[in-house]
Amino acid sequence: MQINATVIIINVIAILGISFSFFKNKQKSIMALKVALKGTLNMAPSIGIILVLVGLLLGFFKPELISKLLGNQTGLVGITLASIAGAILMIPSLVAFPLTASLVESGASISVAAAFITTLTMIGFVTLPIEIEELGRKLTFLRNGISFIIAVVIALIMGALL
Amino acid sequence: MMDNNMRGKDKSKMGGQKKNKKSGLLVLLGIILTTVILLILYPENRTASIQASYKLFVEFILILPAVMVLMGLFSVWVSKETVVKYLGHASGITGLGLALFVGMMPTGPLYIAFPMASMLLKKGARVANIIIFLSAWACIKLPQELVELRFMGAKFMIIRLSFTIIMVIFMGLLIEKIDKYSKH
Incomplete structure (x- = not known):
């Protein structure tokens, strides 16, 4: 229901990008995934805050x-x-x-x-x-x-x- | 030497990030607690609230991993050294365009762009280019624009983006003029 063209395009670009990267250089690609994971973890608290905040906002x-x-x-x-x-x-x-x-x-x-x-x-x-x-x-x-x-x-x- | 300098800055910043993360977790805990109490006190708001959070959660799952992977890829494949090398030499309209383009690449948080900008200035790059580079870096990041497109809609995103690009170029040229004038 929430899947639309934007979602598909972003994911396709990401998958193509990481595949091409692996094809070129495996080590660098693993490093890229590590950077991605670290970035996500760093952002996790903010994501949690926004999730709850939006719930509060729309609920109350x-x-x-x-x-x-x-x-x-x-x-x-x-x-x-x-x-x-x-x-x-x-x-x-x-x-x-x-x-x-x-x-x-x-x-x-x-x-x-x-x-x-x-x-x-x-x-x-x-x-x-x-x-x-x-x-x-x-x-x-x-x-x-x-x-x-x-x-x-x-x-x-x-x-x-x- | 310059490289070491930048690494030192990154490290000192990382300590700050850890602290941020801790205070972020505390805020998160506080907000969750408040929400739980509110939802117990006002059960009639429960459905709307939980539904909104859940919908957003699905939204994040659908796009965030892809966006983060793209940013990771760029940070690995486009090094700071490459950026500085290309921007340091560019001039004229090509320079302005390149500054904009390079700034738009998803290469990390704004605070790593400042040392790069100062290095570029010392190397003799145009002030306008530096301002455009910094502003594009700050507010016209490609993956962010995809997220803006998703949440705010195509019309909002395209209009805001085009005006931002125009204004950023104008601001770069204006600041360069002011900078020159105030030096005389």
């Missing part, structure tokens, strides 16, 4: 409430709040998409979703110190600052288009 928060808090009528305030949340939070984007999708399903606006996803991925509050150390203050603040504005602009455009 009525769509009316979510749409009141994050719906279209919140306008620029909603978008700005979503952008700030996205900039500060450190959620792996892989698990952020389902979370955002379920928010949209229960009434959050497209703009809010776009703003949240864009700042979440582009801006790293937690990684700021590393970025400053490597690239200097000027470039870091310019990149993160402009990214924030871009996120709001993209959110507004998407709200208008979708």
Whole structure:
């Protein structure tokens, strides 16, 4: 029921990729699988949190409430709040998409979703110190600052288009 | 020498990841406990809640392993050294395109991109290229886009992706201008 073209394409690409890799170099392929496993284990707690959180969200928060808090009528305030949340939070984007999708399903606006996803991925509050150390203050603040504005602009455009 | 430097950074970061994992597990435990209590107190919300979690769980099983395998493959086959080698030499529009393309490859978390970016800067790569490379690395990862496609739908994903690419290129050029101007 939940299997569609995207699922099939992703899995086919992965299977083709790993087969080709094994054909070329067995050792490297085993290493790749190890990296994949380690990445999955590292992400396991976040996956668990999102699973339970989405259950809570859809079970307890009525769509009316979510749409009141994050719906279209919140306008620029909603978008700005979503952008700030996205900039500060450190959620792996892989698990952020389902979370955002379920928010949209229960009434959050497209703009809010776009703003949240864009700042979440582009801006790293937690990684700021590393970025400053490597690239200097000027470039870091310019990149993160402009990214924030871009996120709001993209959110507004998407709200208008979708 | 540069290579050693990067390895050292990776290692110091790994300690942080372990700590993150521990606090992540604690948060998970807290949330599970809260949920169990809530579901006992409000049995009428039980079905909807469990159904939503279960549906998402199936979703994850269907796509996550494949996405993780793809990321693993790239991290093994495309080394940091290769990326730096190609980006360091590229210039002009080819350079911008290459920075975007290389950044989009699923080669790992953002914090490994910072030392690479700083190395590229020292090697004399364009500021615009570095900013585009970093931003693409941060927010236009190919496997992530497949997940976005799955959950948010084709229209959302395509529109957000195209605008992000346009804005990222614009931002790279803008920051380069500001950087040049402020140096004079």
